[in-house]
Amino acid sequence: MKDLVKVLHFMKHEVACAAWAGGPHGVHSQMAYISNITTGTPPQQFQVIFDTNSSDLWVLSVYCPSSSCSFGLSTNLSREAMEYGPYDGILGLAYPSFPTDGTSPVFDNLNNRRVISQPVFAFYLSSCKPHGHMVMFGGVDNSYFHRDLKWIPVIQPRYWQIMMNRVSMNGKIIACYHGCQAIVDTGSSLLIGPTDLVSSIQGHINPSPIRDSEQMMSCNDATNLPPVIFTIHCTDFPVPPKYYIQKISKSLGFSSFQGGTENMVPLETWILGDVFLRAYFSVFDRSKNRIGLAPAA
Numbered sequence: 001m002k003d004l005v006k007v008l009h010f011m012k013h014e015v016a017c018a019a020w021a022g023g024p025h026g027v028h029s030q031m032a033y034i035s036n037i038t039t040g041t042p043p044q045q046f047q048v049i050f051d052t053n054s055s056d057l058w059v060l061s062v063y064c065p066s067s068s069c070s071f072g073l074s075t076n077l078s079r080e081a082m083e084y085g086p087y088d089g090i091l092g093l094a095y096p097s098f099p100t101d102g103t104s105p106v107f108d109n110l111n112n113r114r115v116i117s118q119p120v121f122a123f124y125l126s127s128c129k130p131h132g133h134m135v136m137f138g139g140v141d142n143s144y145f146h147r148d149l150k151w152i153p154v155i156q157p158r159y160w161q162i163m164m165n166r167v168s169m170n171g172k173i174i175a176c177y178h179g180c181q182a183i184v185d186t187g188s189s190l191l192i193g194p195t196d197l198v199s200s201i202q203g204h205i206n207p208s209p210i211r212d213s214e215q216m217m218s219c220n221d222a223t224n225l226p227p228v229i230f231t232i233h234c235t236d237f238p239v240p241p242k243y244y245i246q247k248i249s250k251s252l253g254f255s256s257f258q259g260g261t262e263n264m265v266p267l268e269t270w271i272l273g274d275v276f277l278r279a280y281f282s283v284f285d286r287s288k289n290r291i292g293l294a295p296a297a
Helices: 106-112 197-207
Strands: 013-018 032-039 044-051 057-059 089-093 120-126 133-137 150-155 161-163 166-169 173-177 180-184 192-193 215-216 228-232 235-239 245-247 252-256 257-259 269-272 282-283 288-294
Touching: 044 057, 150 161, 161 228, 166 282, 173 197, 192 197, 197 257
Parallel strands: 044 089, 180 269, 192 257
Antiparallel strands: 013 032, 013 133, 032 044, 057 089, 120 133, 120 282, 150 288, 161 180, 166 173, 166 228, 192 269, 215 252, 228 235, 245 252, 282 288
């Protein structure tokens, strides 16, 4: 695709909140934030996820054998979730050291061609409600957050990776006991960490699991849960249960913690996905290699 991808309103672009049932992970595949882009000549429209954990832009191809494919460029899928997700591809917003075959990421093209005034982008990801969700390129709208932004340095200019001091609940450290690292990821729905630590957290959150699943719980049990506090760069970022417990019926919910990062380097790495980002407006500043966080409005 030689043409620069066209995104409506570079300063402020509305993002849709989508939910879907089924999929290989069941209820884990229920939330994504997607947006329309057009690319090519003549323009073709695709629905993509803006993903801070990858750098490439890809969309589906007519040659892709998957049932979820319809047109575009990707000829093979390695992620099962694409079979069930209501989107056509991914627009990566990670650093330029990360893309495939040395290609230039879309955000770098926008910045290099001076389409945007500043090399920053920001996300407002609320719950699925009519007032909407936004991705902003080249600037920040202060009306989408409260108080001042807390700036956190990026420790590895590849992912949007930061240092985290600890994870606590009720004044007790429950993970990241000696400090750890975290990746701020708009392309992940959940809070993901090492499986053994996540299982321990599930025990704190859900001592009476339903259906033999450590994540499934009664909504009544969730009402009195305390916030989980992520301490990052010596600042506390509480995530209340209304964010980390997802309601799937009037009486049933599930914990949004998931294991799986134990093979990442360093050994304890967390992925702070949309569950965290619905609570906090986020600014990604490429000029100073930092992330700004403030309570979402």
